[in-house]
Amino acid sequence: STLRYGTWRKKGVPHLTPVPLFGNATLSILQREALFGMLDRVYRHFPGQPYAGFYAGPSPVLLVRSVEAVKNMLVKDFNVFPNHKLSPAPQYDEVFSKFLFCLPGEQWKDVRTKMTSAFTSGQLKAMYPSVKAMGEDLVRNIKQHRDKNGVIPVSNTCTRYGLDVIARCAFGIDGGALKTREPSPYMKAVGEAFRFGVSESLASFALLFSPLLYHVLRYPLLKEWRSAIIRNLLLQTSEVREKAPLVNKDIFDKLLTLKQNGSVSYDVFEAQVMSMQVAGSESTASTVMFALWMLARHPECQEKLRAELRETVGNNGGEISYETGQDTKYLDMVMKETLRLWPVMPWLDRVATQDYVLPDSDIKIEKGTVVMVPVYSIHRDPEHYADPDKFDPERWAPENADNINKLAFLPFGTGPRACIGLRFADMSVKSALSHILLNFRVSLAADSPASDAELQICPRSFIITIPKDLPLSFEPL
Numbered sequence: 069s070t071l072r073y074g075t076w077r078k079k080g081v082p083h084l085t086p087v088p089l090f091g092n093a094t095l096s097i098l099q100r101e102a103l104f105g106m107l108d109r110v111y112r113h114f115p116g117q118p119y120a121g122f123y124a125g126p127s128p129v130l131l132v133r134s135v136e137a138v139k140n141m142l143v144k145d146f147n148v149f150p151n152h153k154l155s156p157a158p159q160y161d162e163v164f165s166k167f168l169f170c171l172p173g174e175q176w177k178d179v180r181t182k183m184t185s186a187f188t189s190g191q192l193k194a195m196y197p198s199v200k201a202m203g204e205d206l207v208r209n210i211k212q213h214r215d216k217n218g219v220i221p222v223s224n225t226c227t228r229y230g231l232d233v234i235a236r237c238a239f240g241i242d243g244g245a246l247k248t249r250e251p252s253p254y255m256k257a258v259g260e261a262f263r264f265g266v267s268e269s270l271a272s273f274a275l276l277f278s279p280l281l282y283h284v285l286r287y288p289l290l291k292e293w294r295s296a297i298i299r300n301l302l303l304q305t306s307e308v309r310e311k312a313p314l315v316n317k318d319i320f321d322k323l324l325t326l327k328q329n330g331s332v333s334y335d336v337f338e339a340q341v342m343s344m345q346v347a348g349s350e351s352t353a354s355t356v357m358f359a360l361w362m363l364a365r366h367p368e369c370q371e372k373l374r375a376e377l378r379e380t381v382g383n384n385g386g387e388i389s390y391e392t393g394q395d396t397k398y399l400d401m402v403m404k405e406t407l408r409l410w411p412v413m414p415w416l417d418r419v420a421t422q423d424y425v426l427p428d429s430d431i432k433i434e435k436g437t438v439v440m441v442p443v444y445s446i447h448r449d450p451e452h453y454a455d456p457d458k459f460d461p462e463r464w465a466p467e468n469a470d471n472i473n474k475l476a477f478l479p480f481g482t483g484p485r486a487c488i489g490l491r492f493a494d495m496s497v498k499s500a501l502s503h504i505l506l507n508f509r510v511s512l513a514a515d516s517p518a519s520d521a522e523l524q525i526c527p528r529s530f531i532i533t534i535p536k537d538l539p540l541s542f543e544p545l
């Protein structure tokens with residue numbers, strides 16, 4: 069396999085020198101360095117280059133450095149790169165392979181087109197009362213569970229919020245995670261079904277970078293017994309819902325309608341309900357958590373945001389509404405700045421479905437080549453953002469935002485395969501922040517990490533997660 073280590077040299081692509089077997093990914097393969105950390109090292113090594121090559125184990129991987137190249141591959145030449153490489157073979161991973169994220173080509177297009185109707189403005193507004201109720205549960209949960217110093221483990225609390233929102237809107241049930249201190253049955257089921265342990269992490273690595281190892285391992289990312297836990301829950305919910313007339317009031321109803329009118333098979337319906345949980349819950353939770361941490365570290369930004377929220381909500385008879393999230397400009401700036409510094413999904417992947425000549429070059433990459441977009445690194449590149457490690461929501465103010473290249477901001481990906489839940493996520497993150505900030509002043513606790521460098525990141529996880537909880541102090545207002 070090390071024969072392929074000549075690939076980037078022969079093609080004239082700037083690249084890192086690999087070591088046998090591990091390529092440039094030794095620490096990631098040993099689960100000592102997060103994948104985005106490895107991509108960041110390659111990114112920083114080749115300033116000014118549109119592309120850089122590296123080897124993940126035996127595989128040559130192309131890192132897309134310039135935003136023009138990102139646009140070419142993810143938008144303009146989407147037909148060459150329509151699929152994620154992180155897409156398992158149906159015979160090894162029956163349910164997971166049907167997740168929207170994993171479906172290839174025409175199958176993906178068909179399901180994506182049908183599912184889009186679950187995310188229209190009308191749908192979002194119809195779901196807002198449920199999301200708002202979860203915001204109120206969140207406030208109650210924090211009030212009840214503050215310790216004697218007012219401290220809350222924020223990651224756990226936000227995880228419960230993410231779970232309840234997705235349970236209610238996409239799964240059609242009350243997740244009950246914010247209502248108790250103990251893990252609720254839904255929370256337990258999801259925790260067991262979608263656990264991402266050492267084996268899953270290695271299997272994903274193989275899936276992304278070593279087809280040979282993947283076929284040897286044949287390790288499903290969602291084992292049959294795990295998906296069965298969720299399937300059983302889902303059968304109960306569908307039964308209850310199917311007895312009542314469907315009113316299309318949430319994502320679950322929309323999916324059930326697609327199943328009932330024969331637009332999608334039962335398998336595809338079931339996989340999409342599960343996929344909403346996997347894609348939507350922890351991503352929403354982490355974004356709320358990171359926003360709270362940044363606002364605790366920047367009290368002046370927090371006060372400014374609270375003042376704006378009070379004004380917007382005051383003009384609405386004291387009620388937080390769907391429009392609060394749309395009308396509070398500074399809230400939008402804070403959310404963007406949080407997602408810039410902490411893009412939960414810190415890289416994007418695609419695979420070439422045919423040979424492709426890199427634009428403005430004579431370099432040809434072969435069908436099957438994995439390309440990766442280092443979102444985290446682009447977001448923290450001084451070429452795109454002045455003083456990039458600084459939390460500065462003002463850079464998103466209308467008078468400044470024109471200076472930012474839209475393609476240098478990719479927390480939800482871009483092109484036809486961008487996040488389908490973007491606006492739902494926007495609504496639920498903003499609703500959580502509005503509820504919290506109108507009820508509490510949030511500050512760093514004695515043992516909170518106080519800088520980026522102090523935050524431990526989980527090296528095993530593909531998204532940005534933290535291995536220890538993040539304590540923050542909540543003072544009721």
Ligand code: HEM
Pocket residue numbers: 168169170180238343344347348349351352355411412413416417478479480481482483484485486487488489490492493497
């Ligand atoms: C702040 C929260 C979220 C972030 C940062 C996020 C980020 C992303 C990213 C980066 C992608 C890949 C895009 C690409 O490759 O170009 C993605 C895909 C996806 N996301 Fe999200 N997401 C969030 C919330 C949600 C929510 C709430 C849902 C559902 C309710 C959701 C459902 C999905 C699905 C189904 C896909 C696959 C889309 C496809 O392949 O067509 N996401 N998300």
